[in-house]
Amino acid sequence: xxxxxxxxxxxxxxxxxxxxxxxxxxxxxxxxxxxxxxxxxxxxxxxxxxxxxxxxxxxxxxxxxxxxxxxxxxxxxxxxxxxxxxxxxxxxxxxxxxxxxxxxxxxxxxxxxxxxxxxxxxxxxxxxxxxxxxxxxxxxxxxxxxxxxxxxxxxxxxxxxxxxxxxxxxxxxxxxxxxxxxxxxxxxxxxxxxxxxxxxxxxxxxxxxxxxxxxxxxxxxxxxxxxxxxxxxxxxxxxxxxxxxxxxxxxxxxxxxxxxxxxxxxxxx
Numbered sequence: 628x629x630x631x632x633x634x635x636x637x638x639x640x641x642x643x644x645x646x647x648x649x650x651x652x653x654x655x656x657x658x659x660x661x662x663x664x665x666x667x668x669x670x671x672x673x674x675x676x677x678x679x680x681x682x683x684x685x686x687x688x689x690x691x692x693x694x695x696x697x698x699x700x701x702x703x704x705x706x707x708x709x710x711x712x713x714x715x716x717x718x719x720x721x722x723x724x725x726x727x728x729x730x731x732x733x734x735x736x737x738x739x740x741x742x743x744x745x746x747x748x749x750x751x752x753x754x755x756x757x758x759x760x761x762x763x764x765x766x767x768x769x770x771x772x773x774x775x776x777x778x779x780x781x782x783x784x785x786x787x788x789x790x791x792x793x794x795x796x797x798x799x800x801x802x803x804x805x806x807x808x809x810x811x812x813x814x815x816x817x818x819x820x821x822x823x824x825x826x827x828x829x830x831x832x833x834x835x836x837x838x839x840x841x842x843x844x845x846x847x848x849x850x851x852x853x854x855x856x857x858x859x860x861x862x863x864x865x866x867x868x869x870x871x872x873x874x875x876x877x878x879x880x881x882x883x884x885x886x887x888x889x890x891x892x893x894x895x896x
Contacts, residue, residue, distance in 0.1 A: 631884045637669035637694035638883055639685050639729070641701040641714055643838075644674035650839040651678055653871040654702065660876035661700075665883075669694050675701075675709065675717055682714075683721035690725045697727050700883045702838055702875070703734040704741070705781040707773035710734045732882040736781065737788045740878035744869050745789045749834055752866040759862070763829040766790075766798040767820045769813060769850075770836050771843050772805030779809055782836060799828055804850075806843050813850045821858040831858075834866035838875065844868055 632638070640661055642654040651674075658672035669692040673685030680688075682699075689697055699718055703710050715731060722729045735741045749766075753759075770782040782803055790797055804816025811819065820831050831854065835847045851865050869875060 631887055632665065632668045632698075633696075633887070635694055636696045636698065636887070637671065637689040637692065638665060639682070639689060639697050639699040639718075640670060640672045640879065641682060641699055641703075642672060642674045643702065643709065644677035645839065645841040646677055647839075647841045650841040653839040656871035657702065657876050657879070660871075660873055661879055664876060664880045675713060682717045686718070686721045686725055686727060686729075690727060695727065697722070697729045698732060698883045698886050699729050700732045700879050700886075701734060702879065704785075704836060704838065705736060705770075705773070705778065706734050707775035707778055707781075711775075730886050732879075732886045735878055735882070737785050738878050738881070740874040740881070741869070742785070742788045744872055744874045745785070745834070745836065746793075748867050748869065749789070749832065752832065752834075752864050753830075756862070756864070759830040761793070761796045761798050763827070764798040765800045765802060765820045765828050765831045767802045767804055767816055767831060767833045768836055769804050769806065769816070769833060769847050770809065772807035772809040774808045778805070779803065785836065798832070799826060806846050813846065814853070817850050817854045818857070821854055821861060823858075828861065830862040830864060832864050832866060835868055837868045839870065840868060 640658040645651055662670040669689055671685040671688045673680050673682035701710055701714050718729050768782060768786045786801060802816050802820045804811055804813040806813050833851050835844055837844055851863055855863050
């Protein structure tokens with residue numbers, strides 16, 4: 628998959644950054660998998676916040692490896708503040724100092740590999756449980772949350788994409804909840820999901836749409852416990868995060884390859 632990268636073009640994998648050592652290790656594992664998928668391409672990982680190496684550190688390493696241009700590929704699910712503002716700002720200063728040209732890829736959004744992985748995680752969560760018809764199931768999709776006005780619609784679009792052609796049919800209800808900034812809040816969504824006046828259900832699937840482990844997933848787990856206390860007769864199932872799956876690495880590589888335009892490709896000759 629490394630063929631489209633011209634000589635002298637490196638790849639910066641941008642992680643969000645977390646104090647959780649498991650989440651940091653998962654991010655590193657994806658960056659390592661990306662490097663395996665792009666043999667011969669200089670790949671470095673830089674974190675936006677909390678931990679190092681920083682984005683500036685990673686750009687310096689890429690410059691030291693002979694790169695004059697860099698594709699910056701953020702491990703971000705949706706286009707919000709980090710993708711639109713924070714990552715570009717973190718790149719701009721070091722790139723100018725080092726004389727690097729940098730282009731940034733789009734977040735994953737409804738990319739097929741991420742949709743497939745989300746669907747797979749949901750199926751894995753119920754694989755060993757007694758069957759419950761979709762008509763008796765509520766799916767609560769949980770996002771990190773953002774003040775960006777498009778955040779709610781992006782999670783809704785992704786949820787719909789992940790339910791397309793779902794075997795057995797759609798859940799009885801689909802609810803959205805957000806840990807921060809956006810509404811409905813996670814607590815509001817939990818209350819709505821288990822409202823006995825909203826139709827009889829037997830199972831509530833709570834699926835955090837998150838890449839790696841961190842404090843946001845911990846908050847989701849606490850909210851699920853609150854839901855169990857509210858409606859202990861219901862079956863509450865928390866779906867696993869996306870994690871350091873090979874599909875995440877592949878999705879990032881596809882985004883990176885897409886971002887290399889004809890002008891860069893022409894220099895291969």
